[in-house]
Amino acid sequence: MQQKKAYRYRFYPTEEQQQMLARMFGCCRYVYNWALRQRTDAYYQHGQHLYYEGTAQRLTVLKKHDDHQWLNEVSSVPLQQALRHLDKAFRNFYEGRAGYPKFHKKHGEQAATYAASAFTWDGTLLTLAKMNAPLDIHWSRPLPHGCKPTTVTVSKDTAHRYFVSILLEEDIKPLPVVNKQVGLDLGLKSMVITSDGQTYGNPKYFARDEKKLAQAQRRLAKKQKGSKNRAKARRKVARIHTRIADRRRDYQHKLSTRIIHENQVVCVESLAVKNMVKNHSLAKAISDVGWGEFVRQLEYKAAWYGRMLVKIDKFYPSSKRCFDCGHILDPLDLSIRTWTCPGCGTVHDRDINAARNVLAAGQAVTACGESIRPGAVKTKPGSPRRTRKSHS
Numbered sequence: 297m298q299q300k301k302a303y304r305y306r307f308y309p310t311e312e313q314q315q316m317l318a319r320m321f322g323c324c325r326y327v328y329n330w331a332l333r334q335r336t337d338a339y340y341q342h343g344q345h346l347y348y349e350g351t352a353q354r355l356t357v358l359k360k361h362d363d364h365q366w367l368n369e370v371s372s373v374p375l376q377q378a379l380r381h382l383d384k385a386f387r388n389f390y391e392g393r394a395g396y397p398k399f400h401k402k403h404g405e406q407a408a409t410y411a412a413s414a415f416t417w418d419g420t421l422l423t424l425a426k427m428n429a430p431l432d433i434h435w436s437r438p439l440p441h442g443c444k445p446t447t448v449t450v451s452k453d454t455a456h457r458y459f460v461s462i463l464l465e466e467d468i469k470p471l472p473v474v475n476k477q478v479g480l481d482l483g484l485k486s487m488v489i490t491s492d493g494q495t496y497g498n499p500k501y502f503a504r505d506e507k508k509l510a511q512a513q514r515r516l517a518k519k520q521k522g523s524k525n526r527a528k529a530r531r532k533v534a535r536i537h538t539r540i541a542d543r544r545r546d547y548q549h550k551l552s553t554r555i556i557h558e559n560q561v562v563c564v565e566s567l568a569v570k571n572m573v574k575n576h577s578l579a580k581a582i583s584d585v586g587w588g589e590f591v592r593q594l595e596y597k598a599a600w601y602g603r604m605l606v607k608i609d610k611f612y613p614s615s616k617r618c619f620d621c622g623h624i625l626d627p628l629d630l631s632i633r634t635w636t637c638p639g640c641g642t643v644h645d646r647d648i649n650a651a652r653n654v655l656a657a658g659q660a661v662t663a664c665g666e667s668i669r670p671g672a673v674k675t676k677p678g679s680p681r682r683t684r685k686s687h688s
């Protein structure tokens with residue numbers, strides 16, 4: 297089965313390439329923000345829906361205006377891709393996976409996506425449209441031999457590092473079937489607790505970085521506006537931010553790969569993280585562990601390797617229900633880590649009991665006529681099952 301897989305590398309642009317990329321990023325950001333305004337105004341002022349095609353037609357007109365000639369100085373492909381990114385952001389919003397699309401900021405991460413017509417790949421060198429030299433890529437792992445990249449995304453993070461993400465259609469072989477099923481629960485003391493009692497990832501691991509971040513932020517606040525020292529302090533804050541993000545991503549990838557390799561069926565709760573973050577005492581811990589991103593990784597890796605991910609409805613009372621007798625407790629305060637079931641007297645570790653319930657709920661779904669197939673299964677009746685192709 298052909299799957300999409302992205303390979304991400306750091307690269308080091310020349311002075312000239314940096315300037316070209318800066319212009320490209322600026323144009324992409326401009327087009328994205330312009331189209332977001334167009335779509336928002338179309339709806340709120342005229343009650344009309346404007347989709348990708350509509351924005352693409354308007355962009356063609358916009359580029360003919362005298363005061364927008366600068367948009368013609370860069371490759372047109374990434375500008376169209378910016379419209380597609382916006383369209384995807386709207387689709388995620390319509391389908392309840394994300395909030396309303398936001399404007400891209402000048403000081404945030406910058407990116408531009410090149411479709412196949414806007415770059416050349418000769419097997420060793422990657423050259424972007426309008427550039428006359430290939431990118432100086434640090435190949436931290438090899439690309440599969442003879443691959444044909446379909447899309448290339450270049451980005452610059454807030455610590456001013458450049459990355460290129462190369463998307464391939466790859467034939468990924470399913471892993472041999474294993475006879476193991478597992479339920480996962482999101483913990484606070486540990487990132488993941490499994491139904492067989494294993495714990496992974498201590499959020500405190502990231503807390504050390506956060507202390508450093510808070511310190512750097514305090515130093516930044518004291519620096520005079522516009523001073524050289526302030527610029528230096530801001531770069532330091534950005535570097536710590538990106539290091540935290542890098543470490544978290546690495547950790548999540550290693551853990552999701554391991555869990556998918558070891559289990560045939562993985563059951564998780566499709567937590568509404570957005571709702572949980574509203575509870576401020578929990579907010580930091582939840583955003584720390586990044587459950588949503590972790591579940592997304594499990595989902596596409598399950599699809600790659602022929603495993604099944606079962607998502608349990610978020611209203612399932614996994615932590616309040618006694619796994620042994622089914623007794624349901626009154627609301628359980630988060631500070632309570634172990635409890636004794638009034639129904640049967642079993643003493644439960646809160647998180648392990650929850651993980652076992654998640655597994656049982658997942659097994660009930662797969663036993664009730666849902667066919668076992670690679671990818672994700674949702675438990676909500678009537679909702680279409682979806683296998684999401686994904687990147688990275």
Ligand SMILES: [Zn+2]
Pocket residue numbers: 618619620621622623637638639640641642
């Ligand atoms: Zn019980």
